Amino acid sequence: MTILDVKNIVKIYGGSSEEGSTTALGGVSLSVNEGEFIAVMGPSGSGKTTLLNVLSGIDTPTSGEVLIAGQELSEMKGDDLALFRRKKLGFVFQDFNLLDSLTVKENILLPMVLERKTTTEMEAKLDDLASIFEIKSILPKYPYTISGGQQQRTAVSRALVNEPAILFADEPTGNLDSKSSAVIMECFEKIVNELSTTVLLVTHDVFAASYCQKVVFIKDGLIHSYIVKKGSRKEFLNQIMDNLAVLGGKSYDI
Numbered sequence: 001m002t003i004l005d006v007k008n009i010v011k012i013y014g015g016s017s018e019e020g021s022t023t024a025l026g027g028v029s030l031s032v033n034e035g036e037f038i039a040v041m042g043p044s045g046s047g048k049t050t051l052l053n054v055l056s057g058i059d060t061p062t063s064g065e066v067l068i069a070g071q072e073l074s075e076m077k078g079d080d081l082a083l084f085r086r087k088k089l090g091f092v093f094q095d096f097n098l099l100d101s102l103t104v105k106e107n108i109l110l111p112m113v114l115e116r117k118t119t120t121e122m123e124a125k126l127d128d129l130a131s132i133f134e135i136k137s138i139l140p141k142y143p144y145t146i147s148g149g150q151q152q153r154t155a156v157s158r159a160l161v162n163e164p165a166i167l168f169a170d171e172p173t174g175n176l177d178s179k180s181s182a183v184i185m186e187c188f189e190k191i192v193n194e195l196s197t198t199v200l201l202v203t204h205d206v207f208a209a210s211y212c213q214k215v216v217f218i219k220d221g222l223i224h225s226y227i228v229k230k231g232s233r234k235e236f237l238n239q240i241m242d243n244l245a246v247l248g249g250k251s252y253d254i
């Protein structure tokens with residue numbers, strides 16, 4: 001089943017005159033199925049953040065359509081869009097975005113509180129996620145007392161509590177050392193395999209991207225190519241590097 005259907009997205013920033021405007025996306029089409037694990041990579045300025053912002057309803061495209069779980073984002077406005085984003089989309093950011101005044105447990109449960117879920121539902125969900133992410137022992141702690149890797153696992157748990165149709169992650173390993181990056185990418189693998197969660201991440205990190213099943217390369221606001229993992233993660237990592245070399249632009253984190 002298609003979860004995300006992107007049809008010919010164009011995003012032009014700035015005025016209507018050609019000199020004053022920037023075409024960040026020149027007509028991007030993309031389809032993501034339920035349970036897929038996809039990375040988007042490309043040189044600096046290629047349009048990755050713009051694409052993620054448009055896909056997640058943070059920004060509106062100049063033209064084109066974004067359908068998530070069959071619903072057109074541009075047809076939703078204000079409260080409807082905010083509600084849809086809260087119920088159907090999960091977000092993970094480079095800098096974790098946890099609330100320091102709340103414990104790990106409270107951070108994770110916050111989206112469920114906003115949805116007025118029952119205590120039984122919350123406890124059951126918390127138990128499941130804390131097991132998957134191996135964070136049971138840190139549930140009573142505050143974010144500033146735990147490691148970056150633990151903070152990111154907390155953030156991913158929080159993004160999953162309302163069972164989103166798709167999880168968007170923006171440079172999720174950007175602030176992590178290589179060991180914590182491996183742990184968090186294994187967590188993504190686990191939720192894709194065990195919970196059939198759909199994950200789309202944007203990254204400069206070749207190592208992180210090598211955990212995905214598919215990597216889509218964008219350049220100058222257009223999809224340049226994509227590759228699908230067939231062999232081992234190591235082979236896929238080499239294949240990603242070869243493709244990035246063809247793409248050119250800024251060097252990548254390896």
Ligand SMILES: Nc1ncnc2c1ncn2[C@@H]1O[C@H](COP(=O)(O)OP(=O)(O)OP(=O)(O)O)[C@@H](O)[C@H]1O
Pocket residue numbers: 013014022023024042043044045046047048049050051
């Ligand atoms: N708010 C904005 N106003 C005008 N131009 C913008 C705006 N945001 C991005 N751009 C331009 O759109 C193009 C794509 O930018 P975007 O941030 O999407 O690229 P990116 O691939 O995410 O880059 P990076 O890897 O450096 O974060 C760039 O030319 C950028 O300068």
